Amino acid sequence: MMNSFSRNRSISVGINRLCSVKNELLNGYVEGDTCVVESHLPVSCGRPHFKRFYHKNNAFPRFSIAKCGFSSQAGAKSSGEEDDLEDGFSELETPLGSDAITDSNLDDEKANESASDADVSDVDGEEESPEDELEILTDKGKVRSSRTQSQLFQAITAARSVENALDKWVEDGKNLNKDEIWLATYNLRKRRLFGRALQLSEWLETRGKIDFVEKDYASRVDLIAKVRGLHKAESYIEKIPESLRGEIVYRTFLANCVSAGNVKKAEEIFNKMKDLEFPSTAFTCNQLLLLYKRLDKKKIADVLLLMEKENVKPTGFTYRLLIDSKGQSNDLDGMDQIVQAMKAEGVELDISTQAVLAKHYATGGQKKKAESILRDMEGGDLKEHRSACPLLLPVYAELGKVDEVRRVWEVCEHSPRAYECIAAIEAWGKLKRIEEAEAVFNSMVKRWKKLSATQFSALLRVYANNKMLTKGKDLVKQMADSGCKIGPLTWDIIVKLYVESGEVEKADSILHKATQQNLMRPMYSTFMAIMGQYSKRGDVHNAEKLFHRMKLSGYTARITQFQSLLQAYINARTSAYGMRDRMKADNLFPNKAVASLLAQVDPFKKTAVSELLD
Structure with a gap:
């Protein structure tokens, strides 16, 4: 079922001067209960005031002109498509990497990859650190290169125990100033060694080696959330001295709530920041947009209305999120209108946003537009604009341009970076050029001693998408033999490899063992891939078991879970008792698609014969 955001022919972007572009851009349409809100901002072009539409039912109890807060209690309705997305999206306003313009669901999955799925060889130091955007690693605005060597970082990664490495460092009389600590922490984060970074932070505080400022506490909150979960991070916030428990701490926690896909907690923290009278910023609003783009697009209009009321100016990242949302809904005209508004506001159409546009034009059938943007991204000389290569590869592959993929890869292949290799493998896989994808992978094996x-997973995904079970099994064995640590992302691909090959029971067994043997929870999409197959079979027993296991793993119930479960009952031709009450208990309300399914499995539904008998 198409959601309200995807149905509208334009978007409620009316922030500041956007009304000077096209009045149509400022409109929104929601099917069903709607109301119109007139903007009373001055109109520079002299045109009539624009109108907005939003759900009455979606108006938040704390969303008012004065407070503009959010509550997860209202607006719980969401379409099946909206909710069929994974936890763990963590863009945090950073430039998109090599895989950022592939399927949006896949982006969410990759972001959820744990530290155990990463390795030192993963990072080339070319991408901006998300933590810089959170302002938890910046130091007086000084830009630092991640290529700079840190002896402390090397000592920490070489030692079995972080505590022992640090104690020895001090015993040897080595320097432990803020610069050295910053650089070690930066390098640990870049390599996603969050556990060691957390141990470093804890050691520094317990030993009293540095006086913690707000950014240090915010960094700790971020690391605890990543390593131990949101609950522990929130508990730690209460222990921070009140004078240092400021906006940076809370917005760092908000970003982690968004990354975890926890709508209720994210809205709760946003409301708390309003209660503490922290100013609304583009960063916090962008976090909500990021969350709702994934999980509840109907609320996007509410965030935009909030930004207008609070006079928060949209950033390039704001526009990129809106463009991507329109593109996902295949609303290319609406996407074009946002680009026009963006240009009118003087916001740069950077290479990452261009890549998002090109991807959606390619998938939407507007190939000439996509190719035009790709040429602009190349800048006339691809060697001078090599940073565009990992963004170009997947779009050329989407367009079916084998020669173009080969040309772009030739720019990189003599001295490739890890993320360029991954982009190339995915591009060759999309083109079903398995041998070329394997050749890139083999070049990585030769170039780096140990792969992450x-x-x-890049090659494993290619095998999964092409139902090459035997090769996939061999690659998994190679991973295990190399000592590579496997985390949720890899489990997800392995499970889907078996699911795509028709071995659903084997996929379920692998997921069950992975859950038992590891402390990290599997991804939402991993569970749903198996549950979807049980639903198709009408296997109510196993579908219910998967539903229960997802709850035990800490996932809040979503509409798509109930949708899949109801489909299992329908395919089994059996009634489902108490399903409405179960949904109500999880604070969920049926949308049109789910309401239709509920009617089909209602054990008390009226039929022509039953009405006669009554």
Whole structure:
């Protein structure tokens, strides 16, 4: 079922001067209960005031002109498509990487990859750190290169125990100033070694080696959330001295709530920041947009209305999120209108946003537009604009341009970076050029001593998408033999490899063992891939078991879970008792698609014969 955001022919972007572009851009349409809100901002072009539409039912109890807060209690309705997305999206306003313009669901999955799925060989130091955007690693605005060597970082990664490495460092009389600590922490984060970074932070505080400022506490909150979960991070916030428990701490926690896909907690923290009278910023609003783009697009209009009321100016990242949302809904005209508004506001159409546009034009059938943007991204000389290569590869592959993929890869292949290799493997896989994808993978094996799970997973995904079970099994064995640590992302691909090959029971067994043997929870999409197959079979027993296991793993119930479960009952031709009450208990309300399914499995539904008998 198409959601309200995807149905509208334009978007409620009316922030500041956007009304000077096209009045149509400022409109929104929601099917069903709607109301119109007139903007009373001055109109520079002299045109009539624009109108907005939003759900009455979606108006938040704390969303008012004065407070503009959010509550997860209202607006719980969401379409099946909206909810069929994974936890763990963590863009945090950073430039998109090599895989950022592939399927949006896949982006969410990759972002959820744990530290155990990463390795030192993963990182080339070319991408901006998300933590810089959170302002938890910046130091007086000084830009630092991640290529700079840190002896402390090397000592920490070489030692079995972080505590022992640090104690020895001090015993040897080595320097432990803020610069050295910053650089070690930066390098640990870049390599997703969050556990060690957390141990470093804890050691520094317990030993009293540095005086913690707000950014240090915010960094700790971020690391705890990543390593131990949101609950522990929130508990730690209460222990921070009140004078240092400021906006950076809370917005760091908000970003982690968004990354975890926890709508209720994200809205709760946003409301708390309003209660504490922190100003609304583009960063916090962008986090909500990021969350709702994934999980509840109907609420996007509410965030935009909030930004207008609070006079928060949209950033390039704001526009990129809106463009991507329109593109996902295949609303290319609406996407074009947002680009026009963006240009009118003087916001740069950077290479990452261009890549998003090109991807959606390619998938939407507007190939000439996509190719035009790709040429602009190349800048006339691809060697001088090599940073565009990992963004170009997947779009050329989407267009079916084998020669163009080969030309772009030739720019990189003599001295490739890890993320360029991954982009190339995915591009060749999309073109079903398995041998070329394997050749890129083999070049990585020769170039780096030890590959990370991310690099293995790129080829594994190619095998999964092409139902090459035997080759997939061999690659998994190679991963295990190399000592590569496997985390949720890899489990997800392995499970889907078996699911795509028709071995659903084997996929379920692998998922069950992975859950038992590891502390990290599997991804939402991993569970749903198996549950979807049980639903198709009408296997109510196993579908219910998967539903229960997802709850035990900590996932809040979503509409798509109930949708899949109801489909299992329908295919089994059996009634489902108490399903409405179960949904109500999880604070969920049926949308049109789910309401239709509920009617089909209602054990008390009226039929022509039953009405006669009554």
